[in-house]
Structures are given as structure tokens and as C-alpha cells.
Amino acid sequence: MDDLPAARDTNRGKECVARVAIVGAGPGEADLLTLRAAAWLGRADVVVHDRLVGPGVLAHARPGARLIDVGKSPGGRGHCQAAINALLVHHARAGRRVVRLKGGDPFIFGRGGEEIEALARDGIAVEVVPGITAALGCAAAAGIPLTRRGLSRAVTLLTGATAEGLADIDWAALAGLGQTLVVYMGVAAAGAIAGRLIEAGLDAATPAAVIENGTLPGQRIVTATVASLGETVEKHAIRAPALLVIGEVARRDADAAAWASFGHRETA
Numbered sequence: 505m506d507d508l509p510a511a512r513d514t515n516r517g518k519e520c521v522a523r524v525a526i527v528g529a530g531p532g533e534a535d536l537l538t539l540r541a542a543a544w545l546g547r548a549d550v551v552v553h554d555r556l557v558g559p560g561v562l563a564h565a566r567p568g569a570r571l572i573d574v575g576k577s578p579g580g581r582g583h584c585q586a587a588i589n590a591l592l593v594h595h596a597r598a599g600r601r602v603v604r605l606k607g608g609d610p611f612i613f614g615r616g617g618e619e620i621e622a623l624a625r626d627g628i629a630v631e632v633v634p635g636i637t638a639a640l641g642c643a644a645a646a647g648i649p650l651t652r653r654g655l656s657r658a659v660t661l662l663t664g665a666t667a668e669g670l671a672d673i674d675w676a677a678l679a680g681l682g683q684t685l686v687v688y689m690g691v692a693a694a695g696a697i698a699g700r701l702i703e704a705g706l707d708a709a710t711p712a713a714v715i716e717n718g719t720l721p722g723q724r725i726v727t728a729t730v731a732s733l734g735e736t737v738e739k740h741a742i743r744a745p746a747l748l749v750i751g752e753v754a755r756r757d758a759d760a761a762a763w764a765s766f767g768h769r770e771t772a
Contacts, residue, residue: 523596523628526616528609528635529553531642532745533719534560541633545569549600552591556607556745558720565603585615589622596628607745609637613663613688637661639686642718642747646725648754650684655752658683664690664697664748675704684751691746695734701750706730711755716746727754 525544530536537545545551545564553562555575562571572591574583583591588604595602610616610632623630639661643650650659660678663671664687678685679701690697694714702708708731716724728736730750736742 523600523630524592524602524604524623525631525633526604526610526619527606527633528614528637529557529561529605529607530636531608531638531640531645531719532556532558532717534558534563536636536641536719537561537564538633538635541635544603544631544633545605547601548603550595551603551605552588552595553603553605554607557605561605585618589619592619592623593626593628596623597626606635607638608641609635612637612639612661638688638718638745638747642715642723643686643749645719645723646713646715646749648713648715648749650686650749650753652753656682656684659686660684661686661688663688665693670696670700673700675700679704679706684749684753687748687750689744690748691737691742691744694737694742694748697748698730698733701730706750710750711752712736713749713754714740714742714746715749716742718745718747 527541527544528538529541530538542564546566548566548569550570550572551562551565552572552574555573565571574588574591592602592604604610604619606614606616608614611634616632620630620632639650639659650656660683662673662678662685665671670693687697691714698712708729710730712728712730712733714726714728714733714737716726724740724742726736726740726742733748
């Protein structure tokens, strides 16, 4: 077990051996995995992974490692968070090296904080391995700068929907000028989100982009305005995983040749 990294035990102020790593898998493409994430996968006994972690990333797991899919499709059945926490604790207590593998970054809409708390309650040391979150990775792959001088002075990441429906958000604050909005899990509610933003004062002509399967070979980039966002998602049959990017930075007038390396692009 000497190859396991040291983690700080915050309760005792000393170094201890991490049995669990909560690892960000990045936005999709396997070669965007960090070196540290790949190293943990290469020595794990058990990999507990989400639905959106692709086979290219899982191929980095140690031969013979047990792969456990705890993913949940939108609106579908899946493991509840309490069951996932119990699974991590069970395997760590059994002396196994465990990787909890999440798409993007584990601390951006990934419930990584909840899992750390559950493991800490059982005295299990944890290392967190950050990943490229989807907002950054997919926007970059789409050629969309989330901040740009004169156009966007801030970026807000938000979730579009919860189990109870549209997220309870201060829409008026989001409709303020000079920022970019990136919406996770917002495809199904795209029209409702656009409507709330317009009601809150956002110009209906504000540019928007939808990035489907960002960074992957099947990436699609569809552009629209906020007013046409819901209709555009339906027209192009956009499916998760996809991100909504709203703001002036989503306005792209570049020659089609400039987009050749970023994937298939469609304009509403």
C-alpha cells in the first residue's frame, strides 16, 4: 500500500493514507483526464463511477479493478446518494483502494462535498482530485471564451433543474449585464429558463449556444438567441449531456473554416 498518497487528517493534524479518492473525470474526452486522476485509476481496486464517464476514461482503470456504475439518467432510476456513500465506506473499510469517479469536477454540481462528509464521519481519509469542469472544457472545445474584454466580466455556473423542477434562482440577478451564464442540466428546461431570464429583464436577442457532447467526437454546437433557445433545443433534438451558454460571448460570426477543429456546428 506504499503507493497510496498521503492525505491530511484535519481532525488530528497529521498525514494518513488515503483509501478513497474523489476524482474528476473531466468534460468527456479521455485525454483530458489529469495525470493524477489517471494514476489513481491505475491503482484502484474499486471504481465507483457516474453514467457520463465514458469507456475511454474507464480504460485507465487497473486491469481487474471492479467497476461499479452508480449513474442515473435524467428522470430515471439510479442509486440514491446515501447508497453511494455507504458503498464507498464499505469498500474502504474492507481495505480496498477506492476511486469515486465523477464527470467534470467533483465539486461543481458533483456532490463531492457530501461524500467527503460521509467518509470523514467514518474516519476514512480522502483525497480530492480536481477535474476540468464541463463549463470550462466544453466552452473551450466550442471556441467560446466565457470571459472576454468588453463583453463579459463574470461567469455564473448554475443548474437548470432539480428533482422538484426548475431551480429556485434569483433570475433578476442573473439577467444583469456583463456576464456569461453556463447552465448545467438545463436541456429539458431550456425554454422555461429562457422565459424566466427574459421576464427578469434579459434582452431576448441575447446570443445563446448549446454544446452537446462537448469535447467528444460527436460534439455539436448549436447557436440561437435566448428567445429561440427552447425551440432550438427541440428543433435540433438536443440530448444530454449538453450545456447552455448564454451571453454576448456566444455570438460567433467567424468564418466556417475557423470552426473546423471544434466539431459540428449548426445555427438556428
